[in-house]
Amino acid sequence: MKFLHAADLHLDRSFEGLIAVPEHFQEQLAAANQKMLRNIVDTAIAEAVDFILLAGDTFHQNRPTLKTQRYFFQEMARLDEASIPVFMNFGNHDFYQADRYWFAFPDNIQRFNTEQVETKTFRTGAGEKVGITSFSYQHPTIEAAMVEKFPHKQAVDFQIGMYHGGQMPYAPFQLTQLVSKGYDYWALGHIHVPQVLSQQPYIIYPGTPQGHTQKETNLTGVTLVESQGNQLIPKSISVEAVRWEKRTLSLAAVRHPREIFSLVRKLTVNLPTLLHLELSDTENLGEELAYQLASGELLEALQEEVAQEICLWQLTLSEQPTERPYLAVDKELVDQLIMTYQAPPIFNELLSELDQNPQLHHLMDHEFRADAVALLEQKMRQSYQFRRAADVD
Template sequence: MKFLHAADLHLDRSFEGLTSVPEHFQTQLAAANQKMLENIVDAALAEAVDFILLAGDTFHQNRPTLKTQRYFFQEMARLAEAKIPVFMNFGNHDFYQADRYWFAFPENIQLFDTEQVETKAFTTNAGERIAITSFSYQHPTIDTAMIEQFPRKGAVDFQIGMYHGGQMPYAPFHLTELAAKGYDYWALGHIHVPQVLSQNPYVIYPGTPQGHTQKETNLAGVTLVESEGNHLIPKPISVETVRWEKQTLSLATIRQPREIFPFVRRLMVDRPTLLHLEFSDTENLGEELAYQINSGELLEALQEEVSQDICLWQLTLADLPMERPYLAVDKELVDQLIMTYQTPEIFDELLSDLDQNPQLHHLMDQEFRADTVTLLKEKMLQSYRFRRDADVD
């Protein structure tokens, strides 16, 4: 038996944090999500998998654009021609509402479309009996521990749990609860960073296969899972079409600013890349380099020098000055900011990435929140010079 486990495709999502993109690269970004989906289907066909699991947030919103719906169903039709079924649930971003879909789901797609746990049976061409158990979101959140509704493993060769979520308010669970069900594999979705939470059985977040922000780097792609006897062995397959990357470039051998241009020309990438370029060892170039970086002119000029497959979206210096920067405000503003950060909604939003991690979520209690706010205030007071401090310097 062989299958693909994918999650968090976020097909309608744009690339965030970009202020200026060359025209030729805009075309690459516009096609990136569609090409990523094509890569997933190509991998499924090349590996001749028995089925595919889409573990939630296939779409970035619960009303996918008609363009996105069209190319999604076109790709699913390719799988239908190869007689590869797709088991699909919906997550907190693309929570299911039937009237939002203008195209019919092909017969090869088996939908979990309610907030009730159900099991779908499937037999591979080799005669292996498979059971896939899951549920979907019909609302942006699910406070219920849905794992409680999952039955124990039935009389099948392999039972797979497909579960989108992990912590409040997204269908919380504990690893011990998953293990108690006796399943052979847990196909998780919701966390964008690839994680293997357990190896016996395998409990895997494959992560988002295509990064849409600068935080989404070092991606695993999708997970190819193959049986060896009674065991299931996972292997990541990269399918991203545009990569976020940071490179640090030493300028220790550079003596004149003009030498930077041919130096940067040698930058190489293996696919379209959104590049954050950081310069280190810049002592030979003085303040002029920092000025041109801060003005934005150097980034614009270097964009003309690099490969067509590179979009320079950020240019920074690694060698930052040690003197505390001056803020033309009074220290009292810090207290006002701290009060803002203590607002539960704002605190939760700021630390949402950490809160998504099931290994960290239980640590983020009220004591943690209080300690974090206290440390934040201390750090701000240590890191900056304020108006009254500057007056006495």
């Protein structure tokens, strides 16, 4: 048996945090989601998988644009022609409402449409019986621990749990709860950073296959899972169409600013790349480099030098200031900021991404918040010089 596990495609999502993008690269961004989906389908066909799992948030919103719906169903039809079924649930972003879909789902798509846990059975070409258990969101959140409603492994050769969520208010679970069900594989969705929570059995977040923000780097793509005896063995396959990357460029050998241009021309990439270039060893170039960088002119000039497959979206210096920066504010401002951070809603919002990790969620209690705020106050007082009373006019 062989199957493909993908999650969090977010097909309608745009690329975030970009200001000035060259016109030729805008075309790459506009086509990225569609190309990523095509790469997934091409991979499934080339690997001759028995089925595909789409573990939630296939779309970025619960009303996908008609353009997105059209190319999604066109790609699903390609899988239908290859006799590859798709088991699909809906997550917190694309929570299911039937009237939002203007095109008919192809017959090869087996949907989990409701917030009721159900099991669909499937027999592979080799005769293996597979049970796939899941549910879908019909609302933006599910506060119930849906894992409690999953049955234990049934009379099948392989039992797979497909689960979108992990922490409140998105269908929270504990890792031990998943393991206790006796399943052979858990296909998770919701967390965009690839994570293997367990190897016995494999419990995997494949992460988003296409990064849409600067934080979504080092992606592993989709997970190809193949049976070896009674074991299911995963491996990752990259399918991204555009990559976010941070790279450091040493200027140690540079004696004149114009030499930077020749260095940048040598930068190479394997696919269209949104590049954050960090300049290091800049001591030989003095204040002029810092000035041109701060003005934005250097970024604009270097963009003209890089290869067509590179969008130089950010340019920074790697060195940190040796002296504490001076803030023209009173120390009392720190106290006011700390009081703000102590408010649970604000604190939780600041750490929302960290809180998404189900292995860390239960650790982020009142004691953790108090320790974190105390450390923040200490770091702020150590890191900055503050205005003295005598400095005030």
